[in-house]
Every structure is written in structure tokens, then in C-alpha cells.
Amino acid sequence: MSCACIGILRAERLDDSYRWILRQYRKKVIEDTCWFSIELEWHMKSTYTDYEKEQLIEVFGQFPEQEIFIFGECDRIFVAAHELIRHFGGMMYINLAVSKSKINLYPGKKIPVYKKHHNNPSRHKPDRWLVDQLFIREFFKDSKADYYEKFKLDPFLYIA
Numbered sequence: 001m002s003c004a005c006i007g008i009l010r011a012e013r014l015d016d017s018y019r020w021i022l023r024q025y026r027k028k029v030i031e032d033t034c035w036f037s038i039e040l041e042w043h044m045k046s047t048y049t050d051y052e053k054e055q056l057i058e059v060f061g062q063f064p065e066q067e068i069f070i071f072g073e074c075d076r077i078f079v080a081a082h083e084l085i086r087h088f089g090g091m092m093y094i095n096l097a098v099s100k101s102k103i104n105l106y107p108g109k110k111i112p113v114y115k116k117h118h119n120n121p122s123r124h125k126p127d128r129w130l131v132d133q134l135f136i137r138e139f140f141k142d143s144k145a146d147y148y149e150k151f152k153l154d155p156f157l158y159i160a
Contacts, residue, residue: 078139082131082153096135128153 077096132152140147 078131078136078151078153081135082127096139 081096132148136148136151136153140151
């Protein structure tokens, strides 16, 4: 199985303008990706040309099944997972973690998204349902606080 790894890092914390930031991020999820590997490790600039973006998307889309590791801060990794599922129909395994070292030490639970793609009650937005129900619930399952409500995709993907 092919493997890709995306790291999404941010220098400063989000303030009250997080919705605007995440709307911008949703439009260009690939541009904020600062670490990417598939078989070889590539160190890319923070912004890509159209040709580079096209190459990156082709790499993600060329395999029928693909294992993708996404690490970074919670608000960003969930939006990145949503973008990938939305563009590629869930034909992949996705694993999320807060840091690259955590993914390297313990890969966590890989969710076969493509098997669960059609088992959702919200067929008009299966990508949101998959991220909300599978990733966010799974990510915070051992937490006492109700992080699920805090990190559900709706407020992050809200477009005014």
C-alpha cells in the first residue's frame, strides 16, 4: 500500500478570527502543508505553483487505496482530512495525530474510510459525516471534556 504523510503546522495560535483563517485554509489546503512525503521525502515551499499543486493532487489520487498520515493541530488536521475525503471519495486509510513523532511511535487506528463511505445517514455530505463521526469522535474518545462538539466541522467550514 502506498503511503503519504502531511504535516500541518502553524507558527501562532488561532484567535477569534479562526473561522476566516479556516475558510482560507479550506480553499487552499495544500498550500499550507509544510511537510509531505510519498516514498521520498520532499521539502516544499509554503506556497506552490499551479503545476506543483496539480502534481500533488495527482500523487494523492493515483492509487486505489492509500495510507495517509496527517499530523498537526486539531482544527487543521480535521479540515485536511475533510478535504482529502471530499476530493478522493474516501478511497484511503487516514490516520490523525497531534505530532509526527506520535504517528511514528504509534500509528493509531487506521480507519478504512472507503468501507464506511456509504454507511452514513447524511448522504448529501458524506465527507463531513465521516470526519465528524469517525475521526473527531475517535480522536477524542478518551477525553473527559466534550471536544467533539468543539471540533465538529460545521463551524470550521461555515461560509458566510
